[in-house]
Amino acid sequence: PQRLKVAPSLLSSDFADLAGELRRIEAGGADWVHLDVMDGHFVPNLTFGPPVVARIRERTRLPLDTHLMIENPERYIGDFVRAGSDLITVHAEACVHLHRVLTQVREAGVRVGVALNPHTPLSLIEHVIDLVDLVLLMTVNPGFGGQRFIPQVLPKIAAARRLLADRGLAGRVELEVDGGVAPDTAPACVAAGATVLVAGSAVFGQPDAGEAIAALRRASAG
Numbered sequence: 001p002q003r004l005k006v007a008p009s010l011l012s013s014d015f016a017d018l019a020g021e022l023r024r025i026e027a028g029g030a031d032w033v034h035l036d037v038m039d040g041h042f043v044p045n046l047t048f049g050p051p052v053v054a055r056i057r058e059r060t061r062l063p064l065d066t067h068l069m070i071e072n073p074e075r076y077i078g079d080f081v082r083a084g085s086d087l088i089t090v091h092a093e094a095c096v097h098l099h100r101v102l103t104q105v106r107e108a109g110v111r112v113g114v115a116l117n118p119h120t121p122l123s124l125i126e127h128v129i130d131l132v133d134l135v136l137l138m139t140v141n142p143g144f145g146g147q148r149f150i151p152q153v154l155p156k157i158a159a160a161r162r163l164l165a166d167r168g169l170a171g172r173v174e175l176e177v178d179g180g181v182a183p184d185t186a187p188a189c190v191a192a193g194a195t196v197l198v199a200g201s202a203v204f205g206q207p208d209a210g211e212a213i214a215a216l217r218r219a220s221a222g
Ligand code: DX5
Pocket: 009, 010, 011, 012, 034, 036, 067, 140, 141, 142, 143, 144, 145, 146, 147, 178, 179, 180, 181, 198, 199, 200, 201, 202
């Protein structure tokens, strides 16, 4: 992964006009669409599931980056693959048998990511990192858009970057940050080694989504 990717999170979009919001970010230069799936158990909020992802799939050609903030994700992998997800990320904290779930996603034929909450040590994924296409580091406590970036995660981003380099995975595995990412916080993430920026409110909270995406890239290039 070389060029910085921006993945707007639909969580902060107008759910009554998903087709319009997808057009807005596609025209605005988004690389992926980030889909936040919440079950009210793993996180204290509810969003949407496979039927909505399937309708989104019909309205965009952008890769669907599906972030599962749910317990027992293994029960739903097949449904999200059939709905059209290109990449499915599960939380390490939600998987007792993490190796098995990551293998299940890969064998279902899509790319696979593993996510960590802000307080979860990187060591939890040390022994599975060669199985994934993406590592997602949460920079807020998951559950809601518009929260404040937690800067204490920055050293973990740098440590993840070193771990990927040590394992010879740096060119193949994306390092994604999610939560409170905006033009003022993105540069430190990218400097620490992030290659994919998820941004909800920083994109959909702006009148011009394309300009908001460009602002994230500009800030991070500097
Ligand atoms: C938080 C979600 C994020 C969220 C980010 O639980 O995983 O993807 O949409 O929203 P912002 O960018 O507003 O922090």
